[in-house]
Amino acid sequence: MMIAGEKKYQQLILKEPLKSVEFLVQIMGFEPIPADNEREIFIHDKQGNYFKLLLNPYVDCPEPVLIHSDDCLSNYFELKTSGVHFVNEPQYTPQGLMVEFTDDWGNCYKILEERVYETDQ
């Protein structure tokens, strides 16, 4: 986690940051943030998490970008309908409901709907 000005952000290493911005904005509803330096790309998701996109064209599949969701099944359904390629079906994990997909440029993403589970008392 880095701090740029007042904002904390995560660094995301992507094969094609510019194309990924298009994908994240148009399909995932992210918003780009104007940066002082044109070579740096900042973006934030609907939950207010900030990301800095970095280029690394030499990795096969970089560390997945974790996208937090309020409703993973709904996102999964919408993205699947719009032709996004999913690596798996939504999985119930101890953290919540999660599903993985890739974009056309080999970047990996995970959608996570965090859930707080009740244990048996």
Added chain:
Amino acid sequence: MKTLKILSNQNKLYSETTSEAFYRDEQSDFSIRMVTRGSEEYRLNNKTINVFPGYFLVLNDGTHYQRKIYTDGPSNTFSVQFSKKFLTDYNRSLVCDDATLMDMPFDNPDAAPGFHETLYPFKNDLMFNLLHLKNHFDKKVSNELLINEYLNHSLMLFYQVYHKEVHVNIERLNFVKPSTRKELFKRLNNVKDYMISNSNQAMSIEELSKVACLSECHLYKLFKELYHCSPHQYLLKVRLNRAKSLLNDTHYPINEIVGMIGFENVSSFIRLFKKIFTVTPQNYRAKNVA
């Protein structure tokens, strides 16, 4: 206000918001029924079950029941009903091997699978998914594929809940004959439903033993074997969870909630709530409302 949506595969979603309703003779598909606010009373198979937030009721395909709502404020109910074909098809995909499913893809048994018609805990993944589905339904989302995605997941999760609450629990009863285990499980389930449905009233072990058709000592011993706590401790848990939901969803003052959940003494309620949940009822409400 009542809203019903019938999908093209005959699965149904139904929600109702009212403080007064009475349906004398209804018949259901297999359905999962929950209340997000208030309560709803069902009468089926000679027993009365009250559904409160935190629990859901399952009704089998073809069950006749009576349903009523008489509450001070409006109650919100929501149910998902699965068509017989959808349910039997899903069940078949679980019990048949791949070869059978490929050889006879359209074979559909006449009888739908039956489940224990009882109260189950409404929590975790099944709760999250059904609340999302209700949210889409309330917003009039009409995409059937999306709704069916939720229904498929919900049915899968219900089977998991059922396995845990029924199959695993039945095995806890230490009897050799499976039929004895099943019968005792059914009777203890009736006691559990009775306690949840009447948790706001005082009840004695003698009363519970009549519900179970078991002697008091036998009931006490078997109840502990099945639920790992005494009937009294179980009732306290039910009341405290009910208090949590009333603290979350209503503005009733704490002393009123104490009366509504069947406690006689405010200070003993506060002490017990703090002991179990490590937070006072006031702070719990402040934290959750904030």
